[in-house]
Amino acid sequence: MSNQTYRQFDPWRTAPVRETERKDVYKTHYFNIDRISFESNDGNEFERYCINANSGDxxxxxxxxxxxxxxxxxxxxxxxxxxxxxxxxxxxxxxxxxxxxxxxxxxxxxxxxxxxxxxxxxxxxxxxxxxxxxxxxxxxxxxxxxxxxxxxxxxxxxxxxxxxxxxxxxxxxxxxxxxxxxxxxxxxxxxxxxxxxx
CATH class of the missing domain: 3.90.79.10 (Nucleoside Triphosphate Pyrophosphohydrolase)
Known part of the structure; x- marks a missing residue:
């Protein structure tokens, strides 16, 4: 298997959005569900739901x-x-x-x-x-x-x-x-x- 990299990839580069608000909407033993508000670099706002694992891998x-x-x-x-x-x-x-x-x-x-x-x-x-x-x-x-x-x-x-x-x-x-x-x-x-x- 080759170790050559054909395309550089940085998973930690600057995010294209900013989180503006987060609210817990549901909690369980294994995970929580959050409603998150974001603002993009061009000023647009949007919401997403995210499952947060809370019991480890x-x-x-x-x-x-x-x-x-x-x-x-x-x-x-x-x-x-x-x-x-x-x-x-x-x-x-x-x-x-x-x-x-x-x-x-x-x-x-x-x-x-x-x-x-x-x-x-x-x-x-x-x-x-x-x-x-x-x-x-x-x-x-x-x-x-x-x-x-x-x-x-x-x-x-x-x-x-x-x-x-x-x-x-x-x-x-x-x-x-x-x-x-x-x-x-x-x-x-x-x-x-x-x-x-x-």
């Missing part, structure tokens, strides 16, 4: 068994009224640190504990209207443990153990549509894990 765990299988969790997602296949993941509880959340979610949802966790990605989920980030971990040296119910939406979720090639095919053919899962699988498939696989 969400996490996701790409786990790999010694025989090369990845646990994918069947989840029913009420917002989209559909089933998804996802790597284990979720929100922290209280002051839980991301790594501890990753360990808990891998056990609860995936049914495994791991000796090794390495963070290999962090991304903005929906930067157009949310501050939420997801930290993605690679977990190896797995040991099976008892799973827990993962919530009222999916009282009897199943875990499918698939190879990397099967997971990649499900990304390509649209079976897997969850962003964190797509990012993790494509990263593993690319082989660009460097020291993570050592």
């Amino acid at each position: 969400t996490v996701a765990v790409l786990a790999l068994t010694d025989d090369g299988k990845i646990p994918l969790v069947e989840q029913y997602r009420v917002a989209t009224h559909r089933w998804t296949l996802e790597i284990p993941g979720g929100h922290p509880l209280g002051d839980e640190r991301p790594l501890d959340t990753a360990k808990r979610k891998l056990a609860e949802e995936g049914g495994f504990e791991a000796e090794r966790f390495t963070q290999f990605a962090r991304f903005l989920n929906t930067p157009s209207y949310s501050t939420e980030h997801t930290s993605v971990y690679f977990a190896t040296k797995l040991t099976p443990v008892s799973r827990q119910s993962i919530g009222p939406e999916t009282p009897r979720s199943e875990v499918r153990m698939v190879t990397l090639e099967q997971a990649y095919e499900m990304v390509v053919n649209g079976t897997i549509v969850d962003a964190k899962t797509i990012i993790a699988i494509l990263r593993l498939k690319s082989g660009d894990f460097g020291h993570i696989n050592d």
Whole structure:
């Protein structure tokens, strides 16, 4: 992979708008919704709604068994009224640190504990209207443990153990549509894990 940069990009350059007012319109355990007023450089005013994550990064765990299988969790997602296949993941509880959340979610949802966790990605989920980030971990040296119910939406979720090639095919053919899962699988498939696989 080339280190050459074809176009310089500065994500922290001067903003083209100025925030003039912010009001909380809704609060939940995981996030708040703010109504924000802005003024652009040409004097125009406009409003946007922003979701502010208030419980730290969400996490996701790409786990790999010694025989090369990845646990994918069947989840029913009420917002989209559909089933998804996802790597284990979720929100922290209280002051839980991301790594501890990753360990808990891998056990609860995936049914495994791991000796090794390495963070290999962090991304903005929906930067157009949310501050939420997801930290993605690679977990190896797995040991099976008892799973827990993962919530009222999916009282009897199943875990499918698939190879990397099967997971990649499900990304390509649209079976897997969850962003964190797509990012993790494509990263593993690319082989660009460097020291993570050592």
